Amino acid sequence: MAQVLEFKLPDLGEGLTEAEIVRWLVQVGDVVAVDQPVVEVETAKAMVEVPCPYGGVVTARFGEEGTELPVGAPLITVAVGAPASGADTAAQAGSRTAARPAGDTAAAPEASEGSGNVLVGYGTGAPPARRPRVRPQPPGATPPPPASGSAPAAPAQDTPRAAPAGGTRAGGDTPVNGDGPVPVISPLVRRLARENGLDLRELTGSGPDGLILRADVEYALRAAAAQGGRTTAPHPEPQARAAARPEGSAQAPASTAVGGGTRVPLKGVRGAVADKLSRSRREIPDATCWVDADATELMRARAAMNAAGGPKISLLALLARICTAALARYPELNSTVDLAAREVVRLDQVHLGFAAQTERGLVVPVVRDAHARDAEGLTAEFARLTEAARAGRLTPGELTGGTFTLNNYGVFGVDGSTPIINHPEAAMLGVGRIVPKPWVHEGELAVRQVVQLSLTFDHRVCDGGTAGGFLRYVADCVEQPAVLLRTL
Template sequence: MAQVLEFKLPDLGEGLTEAEIVRWLVEVGDVVAIDQPVVEVETAKAMVEVPCPYGGVVTARFGEEGTELPVGAPLLTVAVGAAEGSSGSAASPSSPSSPSSASSSLSSPSPSPSPSSGSGTESSGGSGNVLVGYGTGAPAARRRRIRPDRLDRAVAEAPVSVAPVVAAPVAEVLVAEAPVHEGPVPVVSPLVRRLARQHDIDLRRLAGSGPDGLILRADVDRAIRTAEETAAATARVQAPVAAVVAAPNGVAAASDAERIPLRGVRGAVADKLSRSRTEIPDATCWVDADATELMAVRAAMNAATGPSAGPKVSVLALLARICTAALARFPELNATVDTAAREIVRLPGVHLGFAAQTERGLVVPVVRDAHTRNAESIGAEIARLTELARTGKLSPAQLTGGTFTLNNYGVFGVDGSTPIINHPEAAMLGVGRIMPKPWVHQGELAVRQVVQLSLTFDHRVCDGGTAGGFLRYVADCVEQPAVLLRTL
């Protein structure tokens, strides 16, 4: 007897409330094993392969590629215990480590988990895991396709109490005469509520297309489009002769402009930067520094040979080590502000974020416990995280929890910037390009390697004297690396 279990989009951690389907890894009718990745999703922080906690036959998928789903929304359904005939059977949930020993039928785990859990529990026979690499270690079964007649028979034999298997098309959500909801509005995602507020959408008049009438972001987006189309139609009726609204350069009207949704990494960056500028009273100070000696020291380090030479050290690694030394002297900047409690929270350790530009947008990987590392160790970790960022394999945990950010925008060929603080941190050090410039050195004009350093800081955690002292110490270490030896 087959049992159809519904697998919901799990909580991927770090406060994420939704994810966009990037690529399905299975088709309806495929046989999946416990912890086999079934879909690749993009959150506001990273690309994640989501494994299914059940073993069986995929009977339905919910959402096309490019669709955004809130946490707890149905992802797919799996017929557990469906016969596969002579070709074998799906892996048994009770034996995740031995898929090859499964018989022609599967044991039936408990009913589908609650939306809050997002995945099966161990007691249900599933792995209960939500991310690849944290599962039972069962090898992924080779994808096998069930013949349609056997799939239909397996679904027909499923218990009546389980959720419907076939995904219904999304219903129309904005009805002018729709009755107002009584009681709590069925919305889970804070993002959906905020989006509705921004566009004056009354959630009480929306009919949700999610399970049990849950209002999804797609429902709100559809309502926004409908409202815009209605307003445009009304304007056409009231104004037969439309005014031509041209851009300053005389190009197309606004109605012909390209609209790009703020989603994924771009949307997360927009939200964080907007929040930073709204909440943080930031100020910026900057200074030019002679980096000639720092570049010479780096060249000497990397030219060393022998057993103690070690790997090459990057300029970014040296600047990161200088930052940790400066934060030890000025701990006020390794902090955050609890706005609700009206308290400055000084943090005991330095988790150093660094800005990295990728094809998916700007991300900030975090070097954990940077205050305990030397330049070589920091450089190795920066290289490892940068490679993960370029391949889109950074986990949400590797992109959060930073206490201070180092932003090397000099790689873009610019000298200076006033960076926006990476909320909820209290400061960010910006580094421009290092290039030959005329400089007064030892009383004479000379050509030196000059860099501009800028510090943007939260004026609530300290005043200009502290910020200036921090920046001056960083500049001194750049100009005279021997200063740093006192703290090593």
């Protein structure tokens, strides 16, 4: 007899208290191995796959894609032990559902998005051949009964649904053929399509393996608007909406389209970035200084390194090496401010963050102990973290704990910037594009590779003299890389 164990959403670290289900990796009835990823979730820090500590048959899932769950909420139940037949699995799942108190929403599997506290359960041991989408019936239509011996079909998440009173879901709607959830990069993209009446199954994703990106949805919406087509169903009058809403049901969210604009929720990574930058602006009295530097010799040094064989050295790695050398001379900028104690805490180790633009927005991966790495080690770590960032596989630990940030905004084709400090750090070095410009070199006008460097710093940790000295040292190393030999 198999034992049914419940796997709950684990503590993902770094003070995270909730996560949003992005994609289920298993179905009810699937056999899973120990430590096999079963669900992909998005936290305020990163997109992560959650492995299950049990091996056996999945008997229930809790929450649909797009549902936000708190840490400690049930994710799945697994029948551990001897392989269970379909009837045994169904009986085990049914007994667990019956054992739950009435109205216990955390216990019922597969929460339905947009249905308040009403949840739909899976009572069978094997998954259905397909998960049909359900279209809303006109008012007064009589739903046909479900097939004998089968569980009610769970509506897919792409169609908005309203939960009737009494905790049951309207059934018998006309099913539409479908083969499970559509692969979408983010719940926000799925919500954007749903709120504009766009059927995701009609889109071809441009991401890996047909993954639908936000750009795909926005392109489809623009195309529909250009053709004069309506992408959003007309809204009923307020009285009609109130009459259609079941007594005691949750208030339906307001439309995101207001005055021709679109509201995008500040949540997940975007919300975390917004919170951190707002806090930085509130708490940190920042100032910025900048300087132009002749990077011709640095570019030649890099070319010579790469011509000598071995792993290629990135320009970002050389700039990072310069940063760590400068921080050794000016440790005030590798610090943080303890407001409660009214102290500046100078840090012994340099954990170097670097800004990386991804499909999910701007993230700042952190290279641990950057001061102890050489150019080759920095290049390899930058490459690893960048690849993980673009794939959405960075862990919370790889996105936090930075002590200084290097921001190469030159990749966007701009010369300068006054960036916002990555709270609770004390400074950020910005690097613009390297372009040929007229420059006085050795007393003569010449065309040189010039870069603009900017340093934004917390004026509480140091004065302009220290910040200027740091930036001047960085510029000297860029112009004459041999200066670095003193610290190698």
